[in-house]
Amino acid sequence: MKGQKTLSISLCALFLLPTTLIAEWSGNISSRVSVYKNEALLDNQKRVYSSLALQPAYSKTWDNDRQLFDLELFVRANDRVSNTADIRELSWAYSEREWEFRAGIRKVFWGVTESQHLVDIINQTDFRESFDGEAKLGQPMLNLVIIQNWGTLDLFVLTGFRERKYPDDNARLRFPLPVTDDPAKFESDAEEKNIDYALRWSHYLGNWDFALSHFYGTNREPRFQKYGNQFMPMYDIINQTGVEVQATIENWLWKLEAIHRDGAGSRYFASTSGFEYTFFDIDSSGVDVGIVAEYSYDERGKRATTPFQNDTMLGIRLALNDEQSTEALIGAIVDNGGEGVILSLEASRRIGHSFKLTINGYLFTESSPGEFMYAYSNEDFVEVEFGYYF
Amino acid sequence: MKKIVPVLALLTLLPFSAYSQTPAERGYGIAKKADELDVGWQDFTANIVMTLRNKSGNESVRKNRVRTLEVAGDGDKSIILFDSPADIKGTAFLSYTHILKPDDQWLFLPALKRVKRISSSNKSGPFMGSEFAYEDISSQEVDKFSYKYIKDTEIDGQEAFLIERFPEYRKSGYSKQIVWIDKAMYQPLKVVFYDRKNSKLKTLTYHEYNQYLDKYWRSSRLEMVNHQTGKSTTLAWKDYKFKNGYTDRDFDKNSLKRMR
Numbered sequence: 246m247k248g249q250k251t252l253s254i255s256l257c258a259l260f261l262l263p264t265t266l267i268a269e270w271s272g273n274i275s276s277r278v279s280v281y282k283n284e285a286l287l288d289n290q291k292r293v294y295s296s297l298a299l300q301p302a303y304s305k306t307w308d309n310d311r312q313l314f315d316l317e318l319f320v321r322a323n324d325r326v327s328n329t330a331d332i333r334e335l336s337w338a339y340s341e342r343e344w345e346f347r348a349g350i351r352k353v354f355w356g357v358t359e360s361q362h363l364v365d366i367i368n369q370t371d372f373r374e375s376f377d378g379e380a381k382l383g384q385p386m387l388n389l390v391i392i393q394n395w396g397t398l399d400l401f402v403l404t405g406f407r408e409r410k411y412p413d414d415n416a417r418l419r420f421p422l423p424v425t426d427d428p429a430k431f432e433s434d435a436e437e438k439n440i441d442y443a444l445r446w447s448h449y450l451g452n453w454d455f456a457l458s459h460f461y462g463t464n465r466e467p468r469f470q471k472y473g474n475q476f477m478p479m480y481d482i483i484n485q486t487g488v489e490v491q492a493t494i495e496n497w498l499w500k501l502e503a504i505h506r507d508g509a510g511s512r513y514f515a516s517t518s519g520f521e522y523t524f525f526d527i528d529s530s531g532v533d534v535g536i537v538a539e540y541s542y543d544e545r546g547k548r549a550t551t552p553f554q555n556d557t558m559l560g561i562r563l564a565l566n567d568e569q570s571t572e573a574l575i576g577a578i579v580d581n582g583g584e585g586v587i588l589s590l591e592a593s594r595r596i597g598h599s600f601k602l603t604i605n606g607y608l609f610t611e612s613s614p615g616e617f618m619y620a621y622s623n624e625d626f627v628e629v630e631f632g633y634y635f
Numbered sequence: 636m637k638k639i640v641p642v643l644a645l646l647t648l649l650p651f652s653a654y655s656q657t658p659a660e661r662g663y664g665i666a667k668k669a670d671e672l673d674v675g676w677q678d679f680t681a682n683i684v685m686t687l688r689n690k691s692g693n694e695s696v697r698k699n700r701v702r703t704l705e706v707a708g709d710g711d712k713s714i715i716l717f718d719s720p721a722d723i724k725g726t727a728f729l730s731y732t733h734i735l736k737p738d739d740q741w742l743f744l745p746a747l748k749r750v751k752r753i754s755s756s757n758k759s760g761p762f763m764g765s766e767f768a769y770e771d772i773s774s775q776e777v778d779k780f781s782y783k784y785i786k787d788t789e790i791d792g793q794e795a796f797l798i799e800r801f802p803e804y805r806k807s808g809y810s811k812q813i814v815w816i817d818k819a820m821y822q823p824l825k826v827v828f829y830d831r832k833n834s835k836l837k838t839l840t841y842h843e844y845n846q847y848l849d850k851y852w853r854s855s856r857l858e859m860v861n862h863q864t865g866k867s868t869t870l871a872w873k874d875y876k877f878k879n880g881y882t883d884r885d886f887d888k889n890s891l892k893r894m895r
Contacts, residue, residue, distance in 0.1 A: 273721075304895040306893075306895055310893070313893055315895075340889075340893060342882070342884055345889060352748045353748060354749040357751075357752075379747065392884065392887070392889055397888070447888075449739075449888075451739075454752045491752055493739075493752045493753070493754055495754065496754055496756045498752070498753075498754060523754055523756070525754075525757040525758075525759070525806075526760040526808065529759065529808060529830060529831070531760055531761045533757065533760060566760055566761050566764060567764050568687055568695055568764040569764075570723070595722060598695060598696075598719075598720055598721075599721055634721035
C-alpha cells in the first residue's frame with residue numbers, strides 16, 4: 246500500500262511540472278494483468294495478478310551535444326506481490342572525436358541473437374519484471390570508449406554488484422523453493438562491493454558486425470544451495486570470454502554468439518547460432534514476415550543452469566508496418582532431447598497516438614521432474630499490458 | 636568581328652550536339668547536372684513532420700529529426716531520430732547509403748539499449764507506416780537510375796524537363812518514375828511512380844522551395860498521394876541547418892546510441 250501511495254504522489258508531481266520541463270521528459274505509465282490457466286500449486290499463489298508501472302525518463306544534452314545526462318526510473322506497484330523500484334539509468338557521458346567517457350548507473354547490451362543473450366553480462370537480470378530475462382537492473386560503472394579506425398574498444402570498471410532478482414513467494418513462475426537474497430554467498434570477500442572488470446572490442450566491415458569481449462568478476466548468474474526452506478544464491482568469481490558475429494546479407498541475418506566461462510571449478514562452452522530471413526513488403530502490401538531459427542548448445546548438458554542446453558528456437562516475426570505499428574512474434578523453444586516445448590506469443594499495437602496494447606502469452610508442455618522447465622509446467626499464462634506513452 | 640566567328644561556330648554546333656544525344660543520354664545529362672549543382676553542402680540537420688492521412692481523412696503525425704553527411708562518390712550517411720509517436724521515441728536509424736550495392740543500416744532500440752544491424756533489402760516497404768517507401772527517402776544518387784528524356788514542358792507555369800527514370804538498384808517497388816524537373820532550379824517538381832505491374836501507384840509533388848547558402852534548393856513540403864489506396868502523406872521539412880561541421884564520427888554506432 247505504501248508503495249502505491251508513493252507512486253500516485255510521484256505521478257501527480259510529474260504532471261504538475263512546468264510544461265517547459267515536460268518537453269525533456271518522456272516515458273510511460275502502464276497497467277498489466279496476468280492470468281494463469283491453471284490453479285496454483287501453492288496456497289499463497291493466485292490465478293490473476295495486476296500491477297501498475299511508471300517509467301519516467303529525462304535526458305539532456307549540452308556543450309554542442311558533447312555532454313549528455315540520462316535518468317530513467319522504474320516503479321511497479323503490484324496487487325499481490327512486493328512492489329519494485331529501480332534506478333535504471335543515472336549517468337553522464339562526455340564525447341570527443343576519438344573517445345567517450347560514461348559514468349553512473351547504466352544499461353549496456355551486448356549480443357546479436359534473439360532466443361537468449363549469452364554474451365550479455367554487464368547488467369543483472371530482473372526476473373520479477375519479466376519471465377524472458379530481458380528486464381535488467383541498472384549497473385553502476387565507469388566506461389571509457391576508445392574509437393579508432395580499427396573499431397571501438399570499451400573498457401568497463403563495474404563498481405558494485407547487484408544480486409539477481411527472482412519472483413517472490415506469492416508470485417507464479419517461481420522455483421519450487423523461494424530464492425532468498427539474505428543471506429547470499431559470495432566467492433569474493435568484498436561480497437557485493439566487489440569491483441568487476443570488462444572489455445569489449447567491436448567493429449564492422451562491410452556486411453559483417455562482430456565483437457570480442459572478456460569479463461572478470463562476480464557471475465551474474467548464481468548457483469543455489471538449500472538454506473532452510475529456501476534457495477540461497479551463491480555468486481562465484483568467473484572469467485567469461487565472448488564472441489558475437491552477425492553477417493547481414495540481403496534478406497538474411499546470420500548470427501553467432503559463443504562464450505567460454507571459467508569459475509568455481511567449472512569451465513564450459515555455450516553457444517547460440519542461427520539466422521533470420523525476412524520476406525519484405527509481401528505482394529506490395531507493406532507486410533514483412535520474418536523467420537527466425539536459432540540453435541543453443543551448452544556443454545554442461547543437463548547440469549546447465551539455463552533451459553538452453555540443446556534447444557532449437559523457431560519463430561515467425563510479423564510486422565504489418567501500418568500506422569499502428571502492429572507487430573507479433575510467435576516462437577517455439579524445443580528441447581532437442583524431447584524434454585519439453587515452450588510456445589510464446591508477443592504482440593503489440595499502438596492505439597490512437599499515445600497508447601499501446603501488448604499481449605504476451607506462454608505455454609509450457611509437460612516436462613519430467615529434474616528438467617529445468619519442470620517448475621513451469623503448470624504456469625501457462627497470458628499477460629495484457631496497456632500503456633500510455635509521453 | 637573576330638569574336639563573332641567562334642560564337643557562330645558554337646551556334647552551329649549546338650543543335651548538332653543536342654540531336655546527337657540519345658533520349659537516354661539527355662535524361663542522364665539532366666540528372667547529372669542537377670546532382671552537380673547540389674554538391675558541397677557538406678552536412679545538414681532538419682526536423683521532419685510527417686502527417687499520415689487515410690482514405691476517410693483521419694490524420695496521424697510523426698515527428699523526426701534528421702542529420703545527414705554528404706559523402707563524395709557514394710550515397711550519403713544519415714541518422715533519423717524518432718520523436719513521436721511517444722512509444723517509439725528515442726529509436727534511431729543509421730544508414731550509409733550506397734549507389735548500387737545494398738545500404739548499411741543499424742537501428743538503436745532505446746528500451747533495450749540495443750544497436751541492431753538490419754537488412755536493407757526492404758526498399759519498397761512503407762517508412763513509418765507512411766506512403767513514402769524506404770527507397771523514396773534514401774539518398775537520390777544519379778547512378779541509381781537509368782533515364783529517358785521525353786520533352787520540354789510546363790507545369791503550373793514553370794518550365795520543366797519531363798524525363799522518365801528506371802531504378803537500376805535491386806528490389807525496387809517501381810518499374811519507372813516520371814519526373815518533372817524545374818529548368819531553373821534543376822530540382823524535381825513532381826514525380827509519378829509506377830508499380831512493378833506498371834500501374835500508376837503514387838504521385839509526389841514538391842512545394843515551397845527555399846534556397847540555402849545562396850545555392851542549394853530544398854522543398855519544404857512534399858505531398859505523396861497513393862492512387863491505389865487513397866491514402867496520402869505530407870512530409871514537411873523544417874529548420875534546415877547546413878555546415879554543422881559533422882564528420883564520419885557523428886555517424887557511427889557510438890553516436891547513434893547518444894542521439895536524444
